[in-house]
Amino acid sequence: MEELHLYLQIADTIRRDILNGKINPGDRLSSVRELSQQWGCTQGTVQRAYHELSQQGLIDSRAGKGTIVSGNLTPAQRNKDTVIRRATLVNRSEEFLLEALSMGYNLEEIQNSINLAMDRWKLLDNQDQNNIKKTIKFIGSHDPLFNSISTRFSEIFPGYGLKIKFSGSLGGLRALKQHQSDLSGCHLWDSESDSYNLVDVKNIFSDEKMVLLTLAHRRLGLILPPDNPQKISSIADVIHKRVRFANRQPGSGTRVWFDMMLIKNGISPDQVSGYDHEYSTHSEIGRVIAEGSAGAGVGLESVAVAYGLDFVFLTLERYDLVFYHDQMNEEPYDLFIQWLQHSEGKKFVKQFPGYENIETGKIQYSM
Numbered sequence: 001m002e003e004l005h006l007y008l009q010i011a012d013t014i015r016r017d018i019l020n021g022k023i024n025p026g027d028r029l030s031s032v033r034e035l036s037q038q039w040g041c042t043q044g045t046v047q048r049a050y051h052e053l054s055q056q057g058l059i060d061s062r063a064g065k066g067t068i069v070s071g072n073l074t075p076a077q078r079n080k081d082t083v084i085r086r087a088t089l090v091n092r093s094e095e096f097l098l099e100a101l102s103m104g105y106n107l108e109e110i111q112n113s114i115n116l117a118m119d120r121w122k123l124l125d126n127q128d129q130n131n132i133k134k135t136i137k138f139i140g141s142h143d144p145l146f147n148s149i150s151t152r153f154s155e156i157f158p159g160y161g162l163k164i165k166f167s168g169s170l171g172g173l174r175a176l177k178q179h180q181s182d183l184s185g186c187h188l189w190d191s192e193s194d195s196y197n198l199v200d201v202k203n204i205f206s207d208e209k210m211v212l213l214t215l216a217h218r219r220l221g222l223i224l225p226p227d228n229p230q231k232i233s234s235i236a237d238v239i240h241k242r243v244r245f246a247n248r249q250p251g252s253g254t255r256v257w258f259d260m261m262l263i264k265n266g267i268s269p270d271q272v273s274g275y276d277h278e279y280s281t282h283s284e285i286g287r288v289i290a291e292g293s294a295g296a297g298v299g300l301e302s303v304a305v306a307y308g309l310d311f312v313f314l315t316l317e318r319y320d321l322v323f324y325h326d327q328m329n330e331e332p333y334d335l336f337i338q339w340l341q342h343s344e345g346k347k348f349v350k351q352f353p354g355y356e357n358i359e360t361g362k363i364q365y366s367m
Contacts, residue, residue: 006041008098010049018058018069029059029067112306115148116283135161136332140172140185141253142281143319144302145352146215156339160332166281168252173204176322184322185215187253191260196318201366209325210366213337219301219354220254220317223289224310230295233312235261238272238296245274246285246297254282257317258298301354316356325365337361 017023030038035046050067053059060070100110132154138146146164153162167175169186176184190199201210224232230241235258238245248255255278262269269275274294279285285297286307304311327333339345341361349357 006039007045007048007052010035010039010041010046011052014049014053015058023069025069027069028065029069031066109308115144116286116303116306131159132161133159134332135163136183137181138162138164138172138183138185139167139175139181140183140322141169141187141319142166142283143185143215143218144282144300144306145218145349145355146185146319146321148352149348157332157335160335168249168280169256170200170251173200173322177204182323182327185319186322187218187257187317187319189253189257189260189317191264197320197322198364198366201322205366208366211323211325211328212320212364212366213323213340214359214362214364215319215321215340216349216352216360217316217318217356217358219311219313219356220257220298221301221304221314222312223286223297223299223304223307224312225289225292225295226308226310228310228312232296235267235314236265239267242273243295244293245272245277246288246294247272247275247278248285248298249278249280252280253317254298257315302352305353311354318359320364337363 014023014029023029029035029050032043032046032050035049036043039046050059050061054061058070059067061067097110100113101107105113136153138150149156150162150164154160165181169188172181172184173186175181186197186200188197188200190196193199197212201212222232222235222238224230230237230243232238232241232243237243248258259269262272277294279288279297282299282303285294285299286303286309288294289297289309290307298314301311301313303309323333328337340349346357346360349355349360
């Protein structure tokens with residue numbers, strides 16, 4: 001193993017021994033010379049490992065006394081968000097990072113994989129509640145961009161938090177109607193008007209004035225294995241070539257759109273291999289295709305890019321955030337509107353592949 005990485009392995013071994021109680025506070029560690037002989041490395045590598053542990057507050061080097069394990073940690077302290085707990089998490093992260101690098105992944109690929117994994121867990125509680133004076137509850141359609149905003153919400157809008165739950169477009173609007181949430185997100189296509197969201201919002205909130213705030217337009221299409229081995233170019237190809245399909249759950253905007261496309265093309269759901277295999281997010285669609293469990297699915301280009309998959313563009317859809325009109329001039333809604341309409345918000349949207357910000361911040365009213 002390269003010594004650049006070996007020092008982290010040495011530090012990790014000592015760290016684990018401290019956490020497991022094999023080495024206790026006040027114990028003296030082996031000398032630099034002794035440890036370099038045990039690991040078959042240079043003394044400089046061991047010194048770097050000790051420096052790493054010292055920076056994390058785990059050990060203390062004292063003249064004439066050698067290197068001593070710091071502190072007097074109680075079991076309760078070990079379970080709290082202390083230095084040693086955070087140090088362990090950092091080390092585990094570095095361990096994963098080094099393993100991924102050794103397997104040939106680059107930093108951008110690793111970062112994308114971490115983002116997708118975090119997205120999969122939905123980040124339901126990612127703010128420091130001690131500094132949050134008001135938390136907005138979101139229930140609605142899955143969107144990687146909005147999920148990313150949620151992780152930074154209290155940073156962009158100090159004092160405000162955002163909790164998210166992905167339920168699909170229709171489920172989100174119904175939850176908002178029942179006052180189970182403060183904010184929803186949807187991308188529901190109406191075939192008769194060839195428009196997004198307004199028709200469904202008017203139908204569900206027939207006697208209430210609602211605000212539809214455009215987050216972005218998203219490129220939707222077929223997510224396919226790398227290099228598109230079966231040369232799929234349309235939904236019809238998926239059917240005719242009997243490609244195993246990964247579907248979204250009923251009530252999601254993507255499922256509504258896909259079902260309408262089947263009707264438009266005279267295709268029965270029974271003709272779709274895997275039609276009943278349902279997933280609740282775009283990220284899950286990307287994951288099962290990347291793993292080889294499915295050969296095609298309708299999803300966002302941003303997910304295809306993150307997984308290194310092929311993508312066939314099918315349509316551009318509008319994703320709107322929906323909330324009650326009487327909230328429009330309240331914080332943080334007014335701050336969020338201003339942010340999206342400002343260059344800062346538009347720039348944030350633009351950094352995500354497969355998103356267009358030409359109407360980001362645009363407002364429509366249901367009545």
